[in-house]
Amino acid sequence: MVESIFLMLILRVTIGVFKHSQVMIQALITDLYPKENQSVMFGNLKSITGLSFALGPLIAGHMTEIEDGFILTCFISGILFIINAGNSKPSKLRLFSSLCDRILM
Known part of the structure; x- marks a missing residue:
C-alpha cells in the first residue's frame, strides 16, 4: 500500500x-x-499473454523470497527486455504503411 501521494502519482504515470504496449503490438x-x-499471430499473442499473467507472478514471487531476490528479478527482467528489443528488428520497416496509404490516396 502506497502512503505517499507523490509515489502513487509516479506509479500511476x-x-x-507502459499500459498501451498491447495496442502497439496489435498494430505491429x-x-x-x-x-x-x-x-495465427493474434492467437499466439493472446496465448502468450495469458500464460505470462499466470506464470510471471508465480516465478517472480519465488525469486523475491531469496536474499536480494527483488534485485535479481529486476536484473533478469531487464536482460530479457534488452534481448527482445534487439531481437525484434523487422527486415523491412513498414510501420503503419496502411495508414500512410490511406492518407496519401
Missing part, C-alpha cells in the same frame, strides 16, 4: 505509459504480417 501485427497469418 508509469502504469499509464496488422502491419508486419499478411492478412492470412494475422489470426
